[in-house]
């Protein structure tokens with residue numbers, strides 16, 4: 001903060017840029033969301049409360065957790081979905097199953113390395129054009145490495161932060177611009193990790209842990225800056241989930257250790273992130289902003 005009181009006041013009170021609206025009327029944050037229709041029965045009201053509206057971009061769309069997240073949002077009413085990934089998504093069985101199971105939804109993939117700002121902007125614009133705007137972003141893309149801090153090369157350090165943290169920011173920024181242009185608000189969910197809150201054990205993962213801690217901090221800043229546009233920004237911190245990220249030679253002992261150090265005595269399964277994701281992307285989470293949901297079976301309490 002500037003030392004001079006006048007300069008400090010000017011900084012605090014400065015006028016933020018006006019919202020650019022495409023369809024008149026500012027997105028309102030001050031009024032609560034409309035209450036649920038009274039004519040619905042209890043089941044109808046419960047369903048409506050968790051319904052997911054509009055179109056989403058999901059990054060890391062070829063990954064296990066992203067596909068499960070996509071399925072949950074589609075089950076709850078999502079109408080359009082662009083899956084972004086550095087690798088091709090559309091050849092996979094998971095992609096075909098989504099299309100088969102949700103034939104009325106507009107589902108497609110776009111190849112995109114989220115480290116490349118130009119590519120991210122182009123991919124988000126393409127998705128917004130095809131879908132008629134973006135209402136939801138879920139950032140699942142991420143990489144992990146297990147290198148001792150003393151042996152960590154600058155390249156590995158930078159790559160991990162570039163993908164997990166900077167890539168997440170670039171996607172959030174590009175989608176927020178689209179949401180601001182549309183003027184209807186939106187929901188952004190950044191996938192952090194329990195590694196953001198404590199040091200992973202037994203595997204050495206300094207770059208990964210730091211990259212995820214930065215995501216938790218980033219969601220707070222973005223939540224504060226973009227609330228005025230009706231955009232809510234939250235994060236999810238999963239514990240050890242049973243995905244290919246946590247498989248492979250050398251990880252057998254680690255998997256046993258993760259399960260034994262968890263109060264529930266097991267790793268999570270990918271479907272166990274679906275409920276928290278739907279909450280953050282639906283009207284049920286309309287007053288959640290800047291929150292981090294820890295979903296780890298209680299692993300963080302030990």
Ligand SMILES: NC(=O)c1ccc[n+]([C@@H]2O[C@H](COP(=O)([O-])OP(=O)(O)OC[C@H]3O[C@@H](n4cnc5c(N)ncnc54)[C@H](O)[C@@H]3O)[C@@H](O)[C@H]2O)c1
Pocket residue numbers: 059060061062063064065066084085086087112113114115139140141142143144163167191192193194237238239240241242243244245246
């Ligand atoms: N699996 C877990 O236990 C666990 C726990 C906590 C957090 N997470 C986080 O959840 C997210 C998904 O994990 P997952 O287990 O499904 O992993 P995954 O490896 O199956 O999926 C990650 C996806 O990100 C994509 N990706 C990597 N680099 C990219 C880039 N530069 N541009 C675009 N896409 C890129 C990969 O191609 C992959 O499809 C990750 O961010 C991970 O850190 C996972």
Ligand SMILES: OC[C@@H](O)C(O)[C@H](O)CO
Pocket residue numbers: 144193194195200203205238239240241245246
């Ligand atoms: O902390 C759990 C995860 O972020 C991750 O699955 C793990 O550290 C990868 O080995």
